[in-house]
Amino acid sequence: MTSRPTPADLSESTRISRVQSGFFRLAIQVAMGAVLLAGCGARDRAPHRGLVRLSDDEVKGLDPQKISDLTSLRVAEDQFEGLTRHRGDGRAELALASSVRCSADKLICRFALRPGLHFSDGTAITAATFAQGFARLRDPKTTAPNAKLFEGIAGIAAQGPATVIVTLHRPLPWLAELLAQPALAALPMHRIAAVGDRWTSDRPLVTSGAYRLTGWRLGDRLTLSRNPAWHDPPAPTATIIWQAAEDKLAALRRFRGQEADTVSDIPPARLEWARAHLPGAVRVAPYAGTYYLAFNTRKPPFDDVRIRRALSMAVDRNWIATRLMGSGETGALALVPPVLGGRDPDVFATPDRPTTIRRLLTAAGYGPARPLIFDVRFNSGGDHRRIAVALAAMWKPYGVEARLLNSEATLHFAALRLGDFQLARSGWIADVPRPENFLSVHLSGAGAVNYSGFADPDFDRLVARALDTADPNARTALLEAAEQRLLRAAPILPIYHYVSRSLVAPDVRGWQDNAMNIHPSRLLYRVPR
Secondary structure, three states: OOOOOOOOOOOOOOOOOOHHHHHHHHHHHHHHHHHHHOOOOOOOOOHHHOEEEEEOOOOOOOOOOOOOOHHHHHHHHHHOOOOEEEOOOOOEEEOOEEEEEEOOOOOEEEEEEOOOOEOOOOOEOOHHHHHHHHHHHHOHHHOOOOHHHHOOEEEEEEEOOOEEEEEEOOOOOOHHHHHOOHHHOOOOHHHHHHHHHHHHHOOOOOOOOOEEEEEEEOOOEEEEEEOOOOOOOOOOOOEEEEEEOOOHHHHHHHHHOOOOOEEOOOOHHHHHHHHHHOOOOEEEEEEEEEEEEEEOOOOOOOOOHHHHHHHHHOOOHHHHHHHHHOOOOEEOOOOOOHHHOOOOOOOOOOOOHHHHHHHHHHHOOOEOOEOEEEEEEEEOOOOHHHHHHHHHHHHHHHOEEEEEEEEOHHHHHHHHHHOOOOEEEEEEEOOOOOHHHHHHHHOOOOHHHOOOOOOOHHHHHHHHHHHOOOOHHHHHHHHHHHHHHHHHHOOEEEEEEEEEEEEEOOOEEOOOOOOOOOOOHHHOEEOOO
């Protein structure tokens, strides 16, 4: 998957609102809110309105195999189900499959489908649907950005109309979570065969999950309505409206005005205000993600590990996490977050840190006569600028000049994929709740998502051995050894481990805080106040 940005932007294409357009959009939002609330009091919301959910970004696409940003993935999960799906606690459960039976070596799993499954247009969902969908995912013409995530799956085949056989290259303890990804959901292959990629233009969209898309006004809203052919009892909420809210202060105002029921992110600087003025609505929870910067190890100055170590040692992560962010984040010395069992040992611990930092920089050829000067690239939005300014201030006493380079998110992540940067804001949010998902990004064969260009055969071998090891304790030991090797090489500079910061209306039920920050719309509903 494309490297996961932070909860502040959560996709490779988040755009910051310009001042004038921000005011213009706010005026439109206020007018829309007046229409939505017409005829009802401030505390008497019309139940027929369904639920309005504010996301961090616009939906980038509707094809589950061609998206990688979290907003699009969350909307896809509302519409498409696979053999498994996510529960309200973020874990996986059986969905279109009614049972599963795996071989003793865990390399072959047979999933029995529920009887009488149909897409929203009435077409039957069969085992062949999954086999054809997996073939499409693997087809280079599909250009699936998440294809590498599924490399552990050797094949998906149909055995008759009601049995799906999943064959693995190696045992995957996280197979249930992997099969819950929208890219492996039941897709309407009959529509794809008929019209190709234009199938996403159907209204209503042909889907296999609890909802189907019935309307999409770009720049405004995406409307989901119940899927009449869904196998489970109808979702408790008939209509879900997803809207982008890049301006988080405007999102707060909309939520306070009861124009929205959930908000995916709260600016850290406004968290205490929200707790005081929106009692019972603030939800903060540990999140399976880590905010870090990536060094470009392909070229000077950051092809020198001494410089990378020196800059890492100079960062006061706890100050950034507790004072600058201040919403429950924890300083990160390692990559794998504690919520997934990660540990944060200081691999550069030293009794005299300033002296060690200066010694490393001097050995690398930098000092008063030759200051270290480089650009810190970061994308617009969120707290990236504040963090970059703090880092520059922490490095300045050592004769380091960090110049700030800001760009719109699409340009930012394009530059990272092309290696056109020196030091850049990055981060990772888990695809599946496993340490391997974080480490695999930095394998030499990971492709464009390995932004730093880190290439270490020993690290690769440790991760490969871990993936081939069935014993959980031995597997954990190998993964920890691989992470320690990565941290000592310092191709990335961890800053903090995330928390999710959401707003949920007090009269909305079905929301469960969880490390994956997954909250399916099919479980959410409003109760009378």
